[in-house]
Amino acid sequence: MKVLTKNTDYAIRSLLTLGAARGGYLSARAISREHDIPYQFLRRLLQEMIRHDLVVSKEGASGGFKLAKDPDEIRIRELIEIFQGRVQVSECMFRRQICSNRARCVLRHEIMRIGQVFGREFDSITIGKLMRDLDAANTRSAHGCIPAAAAAGENGAIAGKERDMKNEPQRMTQA
Amino acid sequence: MKVLTKNTDYAIRSLLTLGAARGGYLSARAISREHDIPYQFLRRLLQEMIRHDLVVSKEGASGGFKLAKDPDEIRIRELIEIFQGRVQVSECMFRRQICSNRARCVLRHEIMRIGQVFGREFDSITIGKLMRDLDAANTRSAHGCIPAAAAAGENGAIAGKERDMKNEPQRMTQA
DNA sequence: ATTAACTGATACTAAATTGGTATCAATTAA
DNA sequence: TTAATTGATACCAATTTAGTATCAGTTAAT
Secondary structure (H helix, E strand, O other): OEOOOHHHHHHHHHHHHHHHOOOOOEOHHHHHHHHOOOHHHHHHHHHHHHHOOOEEEEOOOOOEEEEOOOHHHOEHHHHHHHHHOOOEOOOOOOOHHHHOOOOOOOOHHHHHHHHHHHHHHHHHOEHHHHHHHHHHHHHOOOOOOOOHHHHHOOOOOOOOOOOOOOOOOOOOOOO | OEOOOHHHHHHHHHHHHHHHOOOOOEOHHHHHHHHOOOHHHHHHHHHHHHHOOOEEEEOOOOOEEEEOOOHHHOEHHHHHHHHHOOOEOOOOOOOHHHHOOOOOOOOHHHHHHHHHHHHHHHHHOEHHHHHHHHHHHHHOOOOOOOOHHHHHOOOOOOOOOOOOOOOOOOOOOOO
8 A cells, every 4th residue: 555656756855855945946857867757757747736836937948946835835635635636545435325235334434534644644744844854864864774664664564475466566675 | 545445445344244244154245245346356355365364264055254353353454455555655765766865765754654653543443343333323323425525534625626637536426 | 049958738658556357166055 | 966155267447657758838048
């Protein structure tokens, strides 16, 4: 279960870079190079963010993009909504045929609660906050990367060595 | 952003039904009918759940499936891990080329935290809990369905009427 | 004026994931 | 013997995600 898709991930990184540029225009090319984001792909993301008033652009030579608002006003949630659609727990859960059968609306309560927890989490994280995190991380000594397996939390992957239906490549690239 | 895919959704419903059967074997056909889950699709889900020791089966006429363990021991998280892969915030976030560039590991802290919040949420919900929720909902009066737009939380969809990159059908089926 | 670096807009393709169908063999209760 | 069942796969379709390509217009610098 991937919480952030590349769209969103790239968008976040781009906004962080634009934030660091502090008002100056940065070209899509520059951002693309900085984060190794496919150029044309990034351009589409940027245009989408223009449409949502997250960034503004300047055309022509030495043109580019800059943030359209205070980084603290840009919430991860908005990026997720733009690039991954509204946060919903299960799209089919509230459709009539489901709701009218025996287990109708069973999960409603938990569903709503989780939806809200997620919403709040994503609302609480802004580009401004991440910029400060980044600053802090940069002033402290450069710390290494942690392996992907730790991303899920306390314990690594729950599933054992058996073949899952959903089986991910399990790459553990280490520097 | 769909938190539960149909796989997982169907699996949860199936387990709830098996839980309600209290030890008796229930056929895939019966479960399929109960929840309008495509029969062959459901069978695959059930087999996967056998492999993960969530259910056991009995072959032959009047065979079927039953829970392999206490419903309180079956966590939604495990189902998500099985059918949607390990809960991770961004798969690319910890790969070398990203981590070694300027914004290396920026998001690490927030990422880890969110991953843990999600993990905990999903760990805390078990089939047993949902069964009790269902019972409670059934004893109280039958309540109607809520429209899908409310699923995200406090406010409806954040995005306005503009065309998003990720644009969902926006069906508001009402009973 | 010309040019090079840029954005605006959009069409297209490829890859991965998700959702669903079909088939055949083996098992078992009636 | 038969009908209902699971075991095991192979296949296909739809959707979503990721990435590429192209052409037109804008602008700063020369």
